[in-house]
Amino acid sequence: MWRLNAVRHKAGRQGSDLEEFKFKRRAHEKELRRARKDSKLVSKILLLNDDENEEDGTMDTLASDQVLELFKMVCQGRDLVKKEADLRALRKALRSPSAHLVLIRQQSSIAILVTNLRGPSPQCRLEAVRCLHELSQSPHSEVDSWRLRQATPYLITFISGQSPKFTELCLYTLGNMCPDSENVRNILLAQGIIPALNSCIQIHRTNLAVVEAVGFTLSQLISANYVTGRIIPAVLASGLIPHLLSVLTPVLTPDSQFGLGPVIECAWCLHYLACSNVDNGALVAQGTLLRCTSLLVTLGGAVAKGSIEEGMELLIWPLLRCVGNLLLSGPLGALQPQLNDSRLLAALCAFPQAFLQTHPALARESVWVLNNLTSAAAADSSVFCSALFYLNLVPVLIQLLPFSHGINIMVLRVLGNIAHQGREYCLHLAQAGLLPALCATLKMADPEVVTFSLEVLGQLVASDPQLAEEFVRQSGLPVLEAIQYSNQETIRLRAKHLLEHHLPPHCTVDTSASP
Amino acid sequence: MLQPELIQLLTASDLVDLRIDAIPKLQVGFSPGSLFSSFTSQDREAKLTFTFIPHQILLNKDHEFFEDGDIHRHLYLQNLSTCPVYDSPTARQCEFRCHISGCSQVFSTVEEYEHHYNTLHRHMCSSCQRSLPSARLLDIHIQEWHDSLFSILAERQDMYQCLVEGCSLKFRTREQRKDHMIKIHQYPSDFMFDKAKRIKKINIANKNRQQKGTSMEVSMSGSEPEDVCQVLSDQPEEEEYMELNHSLEPGILDPAANPINTVELSTDHDTAPILSVTIQPTTNQQRQQHNRERHSYRSVFTSNLKWHTISYMVHHMILMYFP
Numbered sequence: 047m048w049r050l051n052a053v054r055h056k057a058g059r060q061g062s063d064l065e066e067f068k069f070k071r072r073a074h075e076k077e078l079r080r081a082r083k084d085s086k087l088v089s090k091i092l093l094l095n096d097d098e099n100e101e102d103g104t105m106d107t108l109a110s111d112q113v114l115e116l117f118k119m120v121c122q123g124r125d126l127v128k129k130e131a132d133l134r135a136l137r138k139a140l141r142s143p144s145a146h147l148v149l150i151r152q153q154s155s156i157a158i159l160v161t162n163l164r165g166p167s168p169q170c171r172l173e174a175v176r177c178l179h180e181l182s183q184s185p186h187s188e189v190d191s192w193r194l195r196q197a198t199p200y201l202i203t204f205i206s207g208q209s210p211k212f213t214e215l216c217l218y219t220l221g222n223m224c225p226d227s228e229n230v231r232n233i234l235l236a237q238g239i240i241p242a243l244n245s246c247i248q249i250h251r252t253n254l255a256v257v258e259a260v261g262f263t264l265s266q267l268i269s270a271n272y273v274t275g276r277i278i279p280a281v282l283a284s285g286l287i288p289h290l291l292s293v294l295t296p297v298l299t300p301d302s303q304f305g306l307g308p309v310i311e312c313a314w315c316l317h318y319l320a321c322s323n324v325d326n327g328a329l330v331a332q333g334t335l336l337r338c339t340s341l342l343v344t345l346g347g348a349v350a351k352g353s354i355e356e357g358m359e360l361l362i363w364p365l366l367r368c369v370g371n372l373l374l375s376g377p378l379g380a381l382q383p384q385l386n387d388s389r390l391l392a393a394l395c396a397f398p399q400a401f402l403q404t405h406p407a408l409a410r411e412s413v414w415v416l417n418n419l420t421s422a423a424a425a426d427s428s429v430f431c432s433a434l435f436y437l438n439l440v441p442v443l444i445q446l447l448p449f450s451h452g453i454n455i456m457v458l459r460v461l462g463n464i465a466h467q468g469r470e471y472c473l474h475l476a477q478a479g480l481l482p483a484l485c486a487t488l489k490m491a492d493p494e495v496v497t498f499s500l501e502v503l504g505q506l507v508a509s510d511p512q513l514a515e516e517f518v519r520q521s522g523l524p525v526l527e528a529i530q531y532s533n534q535e536t537i538r539l540r541a542k543h544l545l546e547h548h549l550p551p552h553c554t555v556d557t558s559a560s561p
Numbered sequence: 562m563l564q565p566e567l568i569q570l571l572t573a574s575d576l577v578d579l580r581i582d583a584i585p586k587l588q589v590g591f592s593p594g595s596l597f598s599s600f601t602s603q604d605r606e607a608k609l610t611f612t613f614i615p616h617q618i619l620l621n622k623d624h625e626f627f628e629d630g631d632i633h634r635h636l637y638l639q640n641l642s643t644c645p646v647y648d649s650p651t652a653r654q655c656e657f658r659c660h661i662s663g664c665s666q667v668f669s670t671v672e673e674y675e676h677h678y679n680t681l682h683r684h685m686c687s688s689c690q691r692s693l694p695s696a697r698l699l700d701i702h703i704q705e706w707h708d709s710l711f712s713i714l715a716e717r718q719d720m721y722q723c724l725v726e727g728c729s730l731k732f733r734t735r736e737q738r739k740d741h742m743i744k745i746h747q748y749p750s751d752f753m754f755d756k757a758k759r760i761k762k763i764n765i766a767n768k769n770r771q772q773k774g775t776s777m778e779v780s781m782s783g784s785e786p787e788d789v790c791q792v793l794s795d796q797p798e799e800e801e802y803m804e805l806n807h808s809l810e811p812g813i814l815d816p817a818a819n820p821i822n823t824v825e826l827s828t829d830h831d832t833a834p835i836l837s838v839t840i841q842p843t844t845n846q847q848r849q850q851h852n853r854e855r856h857s858y859r860s861v862f863t864s865n866l867k868w869h870t871i872s873y874m875v876h877h878m879i880l881m882y883f884p
Contacts, residue, residue, distance in 0.1 A: 071636070078632050085623065087631060089638035269622065314634065321622045343571075350563055350571035360637055363630045367620070374619050388581045392570040399563050406652035407629030414618065414626070421615035424589050432586045438566055449652040452626070463615040468589040489674055491658035491667050501613040508607070509591055528682060533662040543610045 085271050090183035090222040091262065093215060095176065107142040117149060121158050126167045133162060133173035140180040146189045150181070160196050168209075175201075175215045182222035191223035191230045198223070198230075202237050205246045213246065214259045221263035225270045235277060239267065240284045247289045254308045257293060261311025264290075269318045278324045287329065290315055291337045310360045313338075317364035317371075326375035335372045336384040338365045346393025349400045359405050362397060366408070370415040378422035385419070388433055394419075395442045398453070406451040413446070413456040420463035431464045431471055440464075440478040447483050454487065458498035465505035472509040480506070481513070481520050488525050493534050500529075500540040507548045514549050523549065697726060 081087045108116075116136045123129040139145045149155045162174035178197050181189055201216045220239065223230055243260055250256035264286070268278055281287075293312040316334060320326055329335075342365050345358065373381065394416050398409035419430045434440055443461065447454045461480065464471050480502070487499040503522075507514040517523075526549070529541040573579065620626050657674040659666045661682050668674040684699035685692045688707045693699040701722055704711050714720055719731040721738040725746045732738040742748045 074639070075632060075636065078635050079628065082623075082628060082631060087635060089635045091638060271623075318622060321620060323619065323621070347571045350568040357637070360634060363634070367627065367630070371619055374617050382582065386580050386582060388579045388584065389571055389573070391581075392567055396563055396567050396571060399567070402652045405629070405633070409652065411626070411630065414620075418617045421617050427615070428586055428589050429581055429584070433581050433584045435587065436584045437570060442564065442567060448654050450655045451652055453652060454655060459615075462613050466615050468587070469591050470587040471589075474587065486671055487655075489657045489660070489671065491656040495655065496660075498613070501611055504607075504611050524683075528678065529660045531662045532660040533665075537660075539610050543607060547607070 088225040088270075090225075091218050092183045093179060093218050107144060108139045110144070110148040113139050113145045113148045114152065117152060117155060117158075120162070126170060129162070130167065130169040130173055133170055133177065137173055137176045137180065140177055143185055146181055146184040146186055150186075150189045150193060156194060156196050160200065163197060164200050168212075172212055172215075175204075175212065175219065179215050179219045179222075182219045191226040194223060195230060195233055198234060199237050202234070202239050202242045205242050206249070208249065210250060210253050210256050213250065214256055217246070217256070217259035217263045221259070221266040224263070224266040228270075231267065231270060231277065234267070235280065240277075240280050240286070244284050244286050244289070247286065251289070251292075258308040258311050261290070261293070261308060261315055265311055265314045265318060268315065268322070275324075278319060278322050281319065282325055282328050287319075287332045287334065291333055294337050294341050306355065306357050306361050309341075310357065310364075313341075313361055313364040313368070317367045320368045320371040323371065326372055330372055330375050330381065330384070333384075335369065335381060338369050338372075339385060339387065339390050341365055342369065342393050343387055343389045346389060346396050349393075349396050354400065359401060359408055362401075363408055363411065366397075366411045366415055370411070370418050373415070373418040373422075378419070378426035382426070382429070385430075388437060391416070391419075391430065391433055391439055392437060395439045398446055399442065402446070402449065402453075406449065406453060409446070409449075410452045410456055413443070413453065413460060416443075416460045417456060417463065420460055424467060427463065428467050431467050434464065435471075435474045435478070440475065440480075444479055444483045447487055450492065454490075454495055455492075455498055458487070458495065458502055462498065462502045462505065465502055465509070469509045472506045472513060476506060476513050476516060481517050481522065484517075485520055485522050485525055488522075488529060493532075493537060496529065496532070496537055497534075497540070500537065500544070504540065504544055504548070507544060518550060698724065 078087060113136075116132060116139060119132045120129060120136055123132055136149075140149065156178075159174050159177050162170045163178065165171065165174075178194060178201075181194060182191065198220070201220050204216045205213050205220070207213055220234065224234065243264055247257060247260045250260075264281070268281060290312040293308055294316075316329075316338065320329060320334070342362070345362055345365075348354065348358070375381070394412050397412040401408045401412075420427045420434075434443075440461075443457050446457045461475065465475055484499050484503050484506075487495055488503070490496060490499075503517070507517055523545075526541045526545055530538055530545070532538050532541070622631075654669070657668045657671055659668075659674065659677060659682070664682070666677060668677065681692050683692065684694065684696055686699060686702055686707070688703070691702070693702055701724065705721070711720060715733070719733050721732045721735055723730045723732070723738060723741055723746070725742065728746070730741065732741060743750050
């Protein structure tokens with residue numbers, strides 16, 4: 047729900063506002079990248095409340111004594127109706143971050159909020175959790191989750207409850223608290239957050255807002271850094287996986303209100319579980335690979351039809367990563383039954399084409415999955431390599447060779463994997479037009495690209511003399527001769543070896559052709 | 562955007578057999594004698610040189626490979642990704658780099674790279690690093706300058722070939738050849754048949770300009786001082802030098818008509834020299850290297866030669882004097 051409201055606000059943005067927004071976004075992105083490098087990439091969500099949308103203008107920031115005044119009234123109030131009103135006013139005051147510091151420094155402030163959280167009045171509970179929610183996403187480091195830990199046993203208990211709105215708030219509050227500290231996570235674990243999430247997702251499985259909140263909270267729990275060795279095994283053992291998978295239905299009829307939100311969150315959870323590599327066999331056994339690949343095929347179909355929804359890449363990304371890592375969970379031959387849909391290969395080639403300009407990293411990750419499919423033991427990967435030829439997908443890959451961002455290197459890996467299968471595969475690669483493409487990649491600036499190109503070329507020309515001749519016909523020799531002068535020894539050695547051992551002597555070649 | 566075949570594959574109806582295991586498998590394996598198949602010593606060497614082995618790649622969540630995707634996710638969580646026009650990194654086309662050690666120029670298209678290569682490195686004499694316009698002229702150059710047998714034979718026979726393609730006449734001396742080319746092939750008399758010993762520096766200054774069409778003989782590396790030129794040439798004082806201009810337009814070769822070149826060379830040779838070039842439209846202008854040297858030239862100097870250039874030259878010096 048939080049995202050929907052945010053989108054609605056942004057719709058009104060225009061003109062210079064847009065420029066400012068873009069500028070802020072770029073600056074923000076830089077910050078996030080730095081945070082990621084420092085392993086401090088953390089996001090917290092603020093749920094917007096319905097009544098705030100109805101209010102006009104911005105809230106006036108209350109002075110600290112006004113905030114304290116409100117708080118005093120909350121402490122002292124006996125009448126529940128009045129207390130609810132006071133709590134609401136306090137909650138609105140907490141919309142301004144400066145009020146957070148005022149409140150947190152007030153003695154027993156959290157205890158009072160918790161008292162109201164577990165008190166008899168449902169309305170007071172709602173307002174109390176909203177106050178705690180505001181605090182949970184505070185930008186001030188002083189207001190950290192450790193200070194809020196008194197609330198956690200109640201929050202955890204309530205998420206197994208029935209009222210969706212309240213549950214949603216509890217979930218996001220917990221989710222915001224997860225990344226802050228390992229101590230807090232240990233407490234949450236001990237207090238049973240995982241079984242609670244499990245029962246929550248079952249109780250509220252038809253309520254997409256709650257499902258999205260469960261996904262978010264779980265993703266925050268398992269993606270935090272220095273996650274103890276206990277959290278992920280606990281999640282794997284909890285029975286949550288089948289419920290997460292049931293959210294990933296191949297039938298994509300996005301709810302107009304929620305879009306892909308719930309599916310996205312569950313997919314990211316699966317990615318974090320798979321890449322931790324704790325027990326990927328268990329994940330596969332519960333059908334994760336099958337579900338993820340089916341969904342990827344469906345998404346590939348949507349991409350092929352040209353109906354790329356906003357945010358679709360947010361779903362494709364974690365699915366690719368999950369599949370890519372799960373492919374190493376066992377011998378590829380054993381996983382074959384879950385990978386039997388040939389459209390998966392087509393989808394993995396379609397995503398790079400479709401997202402090359404908007405999200406090149408996604409293109410690269412898609413080809414990475416292809417690498418993992420084609421680089422297992424020869425007996426297992428040959429089926430996928432053969433399929434790539436049968437479905438005429440190799441030219442699609444070759445078209446990606448001009449592009450940097452790691453894309454061409456990954457494509458060269460895949461082509462190298464295919465070439466290593468055998469002579470037939472090399473011949474088919476040449477038929478698909480690889481040799482002229484290699485003549486171009488050999489001239490590229492990136493030495494890694496050149497090295498990989500030489501490896502693939504080496505495999506091709508050595509596998510069959512026809513291919514060596516073809517390479518010469520494509521005027522490849524002058525290119526190799528030029529490469530012999532490279533200042534990288536590894537490149538020089540490979541070029542020299544090919545010229546000496548696998549290519550016909552160049553004095554017999556017409557050198558008037560251009561390189 | 563997507564190829565129609567790809568679209569068809571992905572939107573195939575369920576009636577089509579989509580199973581991968583139903584697809585016929587190509588035969589694996591290599592014939593003997595291929596790169597990795599046998600144990601001959603050649604292949605052992607191959608195994609050491611070519612190190613790529615197919616392998617699956619496991620990536621944990623913090624790997625830099627995943628950075629862009631993670632950033633995108635967190636921008637979404639923080640409500641900043643829902644913007645219709647946002648500038649995320651777009652896929653760049655790879656740059657092309659000239660591989661000749663000591664050159665390292667970078668180009669954004671293959672055509673630019675190829676033109677550069679054709680102009681400067683294509684028909685390059687490995688002895689003296691000079692680039693000739695064609696294979697034939699390269700052969701003639703090597704024969705006349707780097708073949709010790711040539712000068713011996715030239716004493717008794719006509720060895721100096723006419724430089725014009727298709728003309729098979731040969732002459733006893735360079736002067737005779739030059740006269741022939743002027744008289745019969747109508748080359749201008751002020752054409753650059755001769756070159757004084759300083760030409761090397763000029764060439765360095767003039768090289769790397771991308772000239773369309775014709776090319777002059779240029780030297781490749783900026784790292785050779787004047788002395789080297791003397792050492793490598795047979796006649797230290799009057800070095801005759803072949804430079805051909807395929808477009809025989811007299812008057813254009815006047816250096817005064819040419820804008821001063823603006824090539825600067827980095828003198829730092831610890832890293833590959835980066836050559837910054839101002840590309841001027843020189844379609845119909847031919848740089849008059851020969852005359853230019855009399856007016857102005859940039860002196861190119863380095864404090865140290867690249868080690869391999871030194872050893873290369875020493876090697877050739879030795880060959881020259883101790884055949």
